[in-house]
Amino acid sequence: MKASTENRNERIWATIRDIPEGFVASYGQIAEIAGIPRGARQVGYALRHLPQGSKVPWYRVIQASGNIAFAPGSDAFKEQSKRLKREGVAIRSGRIDMKKYRWQPDLDELLWKPTAAWDDE
DNA sequence: CATATGACGACAA
DNA sequence: ATTGTCGCCATAT
Numbered sequence: 001m002k003a004s005t006e007n008r009n010e011r012i013w014a015t016i017r018d019i020p021e022g023f024v025a026s027y028g029q030i031a032e033i034a035g036i037p038r039g040a041r042q043v044g045y046a047l048r049h050l051p052q053g054s055k056v057p058w059y060r061v062i063q064a065s066g067n068i069a070f071a072p073g074s075d076a077f078k079e080q081s082k083r084l085k086r087e088g089v090a091i092r093s094g095r096i097d098m099k100k101y102r103w104q105p106d107l108d109e110l111l112w113k114p115t116a117a118w119d120d121e
Numbered sequence: 122c123a124t125a126t127g128a129c130g131a132c133a134a
Numbered sequence: 135a136t137t138g139t140c141g142c143c144a145t146a147t
Contacts, residue, residue: 005144027129031143038142040129045144047128061128069128076128 011035012046019060022087023103024096026064033105044069059083060103066095 011034019025031039047058059080062068070077072094081091089101 008144031129036143038130039144041127041142042129042144044128058128063128064130080128 008034008036008042009046009049012043013050013054013056016043016047016056016058016061018105018109019057019103021057022089022101024060024062024084024089024098024101025103026098027061027069028064029103030061033110040064062096064098066098068094068096 012030015030015034016025027040027043028038030043031037034043036042043061047056047061050056050058062080068077068080068091070080077094081094084096085091089096
């Protein structure tokens with residue numbers, strides 16, 4: 001099987017699982033922490049392939065611009081907005097204030113999961 | 122091996 | 135603030 005591929009997605013999902021409630025992260029940010037610099041689109045790919053019923057907080061991942069990746073008005077868009085608001089993340093005109101809600105992992109936090117940030121081999 | 126695709130991102134007009 | 139272009143990276147055909 002494609003072990004490398006699955007590992008990549010696993011890493012991405014694991015990283016997303018670390019986003020604390022009430023905060024969000026951009027696709028690029030997740031990619032970087034997961035060890036795939038410039039791999040924002042890969043995060044999108046991984047999310048799109050999320051197994052049903054997974055507990056990964058996919059809705060905490062948004063575009064770097066603060067926008068939700070889904071088309072405004074779409075069901076997915078509504079669902080994501082709903083979940084975020086429920087956690088206390090304010091959405092103004094379909095946009096989120098990154099300055100305020102962007103997840104900023106601490107060094108300590110990263111040290112707890114070294115494999116997520118420093119796996120190069 | 123060549124193209125097309127996409128839950129992205131940075132930047133120029 | 136908006137919109138269009140081009141760059142990126144792994145997959146799918």
